[in-house]
Amino acid sequence: MMNVYRARIVILVLQLFSLALFSTAASAQSKAEMRKIFARAENHFLYGDYDLAKELYLQLETADNQNIQYKIGACYVNIPDEKEKAVRYLEDAVRNFSYDSKTASFKEKRAPVDAYFFLSKAYLINNDFDKALKTLETFRDLAIKAKDKGGISNPDFIEQQIRACRNAIKYRESPVPFTKSSPGPILRKNTINDNPVISYDGKTIAYTERNGLSSVIMFSKKEGDRWTEPRQFLPVTDPGDDISSCSLNHDGTLMFLYKTDNYDGNIYSSTYENGNWTPVKKLNANINTRFFESHASVSADGKRLYFSSNRDGGFGGLDIYVSEKDASGDWGTAVNLGSVINTRFNEDTPFITLNDSLLYFSSEGHNSMGGYDNYFAGKEGSSWSSPVNLGFPLNTTDDDLFFHPFNNGRNGYYSSPTGFKEKDIFYISFGKAPSFDRVYDMRGTFSLNDRKIPFNDDYSVHLIDLTDGDTVDVGYPNRHSGDYNFITGPGRYRLVYTGKGYLTRTIDTLISANYAGRVVDIDVVLDRDPNYAAQAEQPYERIDLTNIPVVASIDSSILIRDLQVSDVTADDERDTTVLYYTVQVMALYNPVDISYFKHVSDIKVLYNENDRFYRYTTGVFKLKDDAYAHRDDLFRKGYPDDLFIKKVSRISGEKAVFNERLFTIQLKATKTPVNMRTTFRGYEGVVETKEMDGLYHYLYGKYRTFEEAKSDMDKIEGEEFKDAFVREINMLINK
Numbered sequence: 001m002m003n004v005y006r007a008r009i010v011i012l013v014l015q016l017f018s019l020a021l022f023s024t025a026a027s028a029q030s031k032a033e034m035r036k037i038f039a040r041a042e043n044h045f046l047y048g049d050y051d052l053a054k055e056l057y058l059q060l061e062t063a064d065n066q067n068i069q070y071k072i073g074a075c076y077v078n079i080p081d082e083k084e085k086a087v088r089y090l091e092d093a094v095r096n097f098s099y100d101s102k103t104a105s106f107k108e109k110r111a112p113v114d115a116y117f118f119l120s121k122a123y124l125i126n127n128d129f130d131k132a133l134k135t136l137e138t139f140r141d142l143a144i145k146a147k148d149k150g151g152i153s154n155p156d157f158i159e160q161q162i163r164a165c166r167n168a169i170k171y172r173e174s175p176v177p178f179t180k181s182s183p184g185p186i187l188r189k190n191t192i193n194d195n196p197v198i199s200y201d202g203k204t205i206a207y208t209e210r211n212g213l214s215s216v217i218m219f220s221k222k223e224g225d226r227w228t229e230p231r232q233f234l235p236v237t238d239p240g241d242d243i244s245s246c247s248l249n250h251d252g253t254l255m256f257l258y259k260t261d262n263y264d265g266n267i268y269s270s271t272y273e274n275g276n277w278t279p280v281k282k283l284n285a286n287i288n289t290r291f292f293e294s295h296a297s298v299s300a301d302g303k304r305l306y307f308s309s310n311r312d313g314g315f316g317g318l319d320i321y322v323s324e325k326d327a328s329g330d331w332g333t334a335v336n337l338g339s340v341i342n343t344r345f346n347e348d349t350p351f352i353t354l355n356d357s358l359l360y361f362s363s364e365g366h367n368s369m370g371g372y373d374n375y376f377a378g379k380e381g382s383s384w385s386s387p388v389n390l391g392f393p394l395n396t397t398d399d400d401l402f403f404h405p406f407n408n409g410r411n412g413y414y415s416s417p418t419g420f421k422e423k424d425i426f427y428i429s430f431g432k433a434p435s436f437d438r439v440y441d442m443r444g445t446f447s448l449n450d451r452k453i454p455f456n457d458d459y460s461v462h463l464i465d466l467t468d469g470d471t472v473d474v475g476y477p478n479r480h481s482g483d484y485n486f487i488t489g490p491g492r493y494r495l496v497y498t499g500k501g502y503l504t505r506t507i508d509t510l511i512s513a514n515y516a517g518r519v520v521d522i523d524v525v526l527d528r529d530p531n532y533a534a535q536a537e538q539p540y541e542r543i544d545l546t547n548i549p550v551v552a553s554i555d556s557s558i559l560i561r562d563l564q565v566s567d568v569t570a571d572d573e574r575d576t577t578v579l580y581y582t583v584q585v586m587a588l589y590n591p592v593d594i595s596y597f598k599h600v601s602d603i604k605v606l607y608n609e610n611d612r613f614y615r616y617t618t619g620v621f622k623l624k625d626d627a628y629a630h631r632d633d634l635f636r637k638g639y640p641d642d643l644f645i646k647k648v649s650r651i652s653g654e655k656a657v658f659n660e661r662l663f664t665i666q667l668k669a670t671k672t673p674v675n676m677r678t679t680f681r682g683y684e685g686v687v688e689t690k691e692m693d694g695l696y697h698y699l700y701g702k703y704r705t706f707e708e709a710k711s712d713m714d715k716i717e718g719e720e721f722k723d724a725f726v727r728e729i730n731m732l733i734n735k
Contacts, residue, residue, distance in 0.1 A: 050078040054072060070114070073119070090118050116138055129165055164370045175391065180485075191209055192211075192423045194415045197248050216232050217233035236276070253273075256305075265293050268283065283331060304323070307323070316346065320348075320359075346372070363387070442485065442487075443520070446524055450528050460498055463493060500532075539638075545585070560606050583644070584645075588616075594616065617646065667683070667721050667724050
């Protein structure tokens with residue numbers, strides 16, 4: 001969302017390269033095919049699909065092509081959890097650069113001057129400040145020369161990056177302490193949980209679960225003191241998979257959300273009525289324009305909407321605006337918050353506190369320590385105080401956005417990385433944090449002496465300050481790994497570890513003010529409580545999968561084609577082709593109804609043409625042990641004992657295959673074949689397919705959008721085709 005837009009703005013500001021739009025993909029076997037790979041990679045890069053672009057550029061990598069090295073490095077800089085890989089490629093790229101590099105040309109082997117900028121960014125993200133500063137200063141000198149050639153229009157951006165690097169050094173010397181804990185282990189693990197939003201009354205939470213370029217919004221309601229199992233935000237009309245959560249109103253009955261809308265960027269809303277969300281509704285023209293709107297949040301009284309937009313008349317890129325409800329109850333004319341909040345750079349993700357006194361937002365300007373940082377500013381009548389950086393370690397040298405304040409800023413909800421391609425949502429506490437010169441990461445692994453299971457909220461860690469006896473924080477072990485952590489300062493603490501059916505353990509620890517390290521490791525193993533009545537646990541009903549019904553087709557959103565699925569071995573850790581481990585529930589020749597798979601919500605169907613099996617799997621695990629733990633949990637929940645752990649790899653020696661979502665018009669379906677020449681006279685290109693329902697289906701045309709297909713269908717005449725309808729198809733594109 002915001003990151004895609006920001007990356008595009010950076011490229012436009014520097015004006016040192018342009019990208020071409022092409023399509024088609026191929027393997028790297030001939031120059032013509034390599035040219036097609038390059039064209040598709042350029043297209044992905046332009047639209048922020050850096051993972052896809054990177055894989056294609058890597059197929060073109062050669063030691064003498066610094067332009068490709070530059071592009072690979074620029075991709076890695078924009079891919080979470082892989083940014084450290086950028087340095088090697090960009091260091092190689094700057095060995096051969098040119099002011100007049102035609103970087104969008106397949107024939108070009110010289111890197112553009114921009115390579116220095118991306119290299120400095122890679123150094124900064126990896127906290128190599130000396131190299132980052134030196135590289136930025138080199139880039140500034142080169143950019144000044146480029147300006148004479150018409151190659152740069154905004155040197156202020158470079159100066160801002162130099163200031164950010166110096167700010168980073170300063171902030172890391174004076175960290176701002178906070179504690180963080182899970183809001184409860186309610187979120188699905190092994191995924192990216194992002195954009196947490198909480199209603200002002202604290203009884204509704206929503207967040208965005210991301211999977212590649214698609215995403216879904218999840219929400220949960222608080223019943224008593226516990227959160228319900230998260231449910232997917234599913235209005236009556238499908239909102240699409242380009243959505244992200246933005247904010248909730250006071251009682252959680254109104255949600256604002258962002259839709260990419262073909263990179264136009266717009267704000268929508270939906271209301272919660274009778275246990276369901278209404279179809280999303282696009283906000284009026286005072287909010288959404290032909291420009292880019294990326295985020296909106298509403299005040300506690302529902303009268304003001306704070307949002308970000310790059311419309312004309314602002315101070316730079318994205319600016320923050322406010323709109324008040326007019327007499328009709330709709331949003332009125334937007335007003336820019338002014339130069340105290342907005343800078344020449346990008347400001348985004350505004351939130352106002354319950355008492356309407358503090359505005360929290362993110363910015364690339366002000367005194368950022370690199371990329372976006374989180375800030376707050378006080379409201380003083382109709383004006384604002386100077387923004388305050390929330391400091392390190394909440395802010396880092398990378399992009400840090402979407403801090404959602406709670407309790408008038410004493411706490412907040414924030415998404416942080418927890419593993420490779422994983423982010424979880426944490427409850428942040430500033431209120432009890434004393435003024436420390438140093439902060440420490442108190443962490444460890446929570447485990448059980450008799451078994452390995454996925455943890456839930458029956459297992460917890462309480463952090464108690466022994467000076468005053470107060471509970472500073474409550475944490476929960478990671479569902480699969482058992483890892484936990486707290487960020488705190490010097491002091492005397494007690495850690496209390498509890499688990500259902502296990503003996504409580506208590507560990508006291510002292511962190512002195514002169515302790516030289518930054519990390520305090522405390523692992524714990526709980527022993528089984530011999531007095532615990534295990535029979536008190538209600539047994540799960542045995543699940544019978546022998547009579548699971550066959551269906552006509554598989555939902556394309558859960559179907560993954562042409563990946564290698566194989567048995568695990570002792571040598572898997574050395575196998576670099578393994579993408580992940582999973583639990584195979586069934587393997588059949590026919591598609592079946594996945595609603596029969598109880599207690600799991602992440603079923604994926606793996607299929608390839610070699611064995612023609614539909615493999616029904618659950619879980620995506622980096623570690624094999626986590627897959628085994630998930631399988632054991634399924635056994636406990638009543639699944640049969642013939643579940644297998646499988647490793648998933650890309651098929652060796654084959655071209656990568658991707659699904660392209662298209663639409664077609666089904667003219668009719670019959671039990672026996674028809675004479676296509678006479679039946680479909682005047683309709684060129686009708687295709688006959690025999691599908692799993694045993695019928696012959698006659699399909700006409702391929703369309704990239706439903707609307708385009710529907711428009712053509714409405715032109716079809718004749719009683720014989722009165723039952724024609726638009727349906728989705730999946731084309732396999734060899735890349």
